[in-house]
Amino acid sequence: MSEKPGNQTPNTPDVSETELRNMKVDELRNEAKEENIPGTSGMRKEELVKEVAKARQEGGDHSQDKGGGNQSEDTEDAQDLGAGPDGGKVRYGDDSSKSLKYSQEITSTDEEPEREGRSLATTHHEVIRQWAEERGGVPATVEGTEHGDHLGVLRIDFRDKDSNLREVSWEEWFKTFDERRLNFIYQEQRTDGNQSNFFRLENPDREDA
Incomplete structure (x- = not known):
């Protein structure tokens, strides 16, 4: 055989x-x-x-x-490193953006976008990590924005030309992500069906993340 x-x-x-x-x-x-x-x-x-x-x-x-x-x-x-403290649900506050309001909430790795190019939002750790790893991304922070022992501005590093990013562990990244009550707004695909690397982090309690 x-x-x-x-x-x-x-x-x-x-x-x-x-x-x-x-x-x-x-x-x-x-x-x-x-x-x-x-x-x-x-x-x-x-x-x-x-x-x-x-x-x-x-x-x-x-x-x-x-x-x-x-x-x-x-x-x-x-x-x-699964759903996270909010079960993947989006966090809302006084400064929640319009893009968050119109984004599809994703609370499980089994959920799919309603259509290509759909704006998505989640706090689910595994959804975020899976999305990043499928694109060759790693968790990172912006050099020079640290506060003592605390990480600075969070990013996903796709190994592009941005040399001011420092790779960190997912544990550190998600700890900071949850402490700051951030939301992860992203796309799986662009409207043309090609894979999208678009994402941004939003703090619903203040204008800057």
């Missing part, structure tokens, strides 16, 4: 990297956690695909060792 590309191990029928690439980032991350693959929170989609495929090809015997404290720690990480 012929095997799919990337699936040459007899006892691993689901190893196909093509199949894994069709999964969402959060689904891949859950698969990686089940395989006890370390460092999943900082991996991009392609890295997750490679690691999950590799773990399955090696037999996945280590996935049986799910007892002890590691599982609870992974579960806590997944919860902390």
Whole structure:
């Protein structure tokens, strides 16, 4: 019987990297956690695909060792970096913008834009991280805007020419994001159907984010 590309191990029928690439980032991350693959929170989609495929090809015997404290720690990480304190719901205040009012609220990684070019808004950690990672973006802060030990202006760095951005961890980024009660306003696609990198952060309690 012929095997799919990337699936040459007899006892691993689901190893196909093509199949894994069709999964969402959060689904891949859950698969990686089940395989006890370390460092999943900082991996991009392609890295997750490679690691999950590799773990399955090696037999996945280590996935049986799910007892002890590691599982609870992974579960806590997944919860902390899941929906966030507001369950993904948009935050409103006196200075909420008109664009927020007319944006489609996204509170789950399973929700899709109503149409191409639709303005979207969320506070859902995994939605934001998945959106950024699919575009090669990493969490960052603007150099020189820090306040003591606190991060400065938050950005997503797409590795463009903006050299004044400093990469930070998602944990730091989301901690600041929630402390400032920010909203993430963004697009999945432009009106022409092409992928969009547009986003902005809004604080509904004051004019500047």
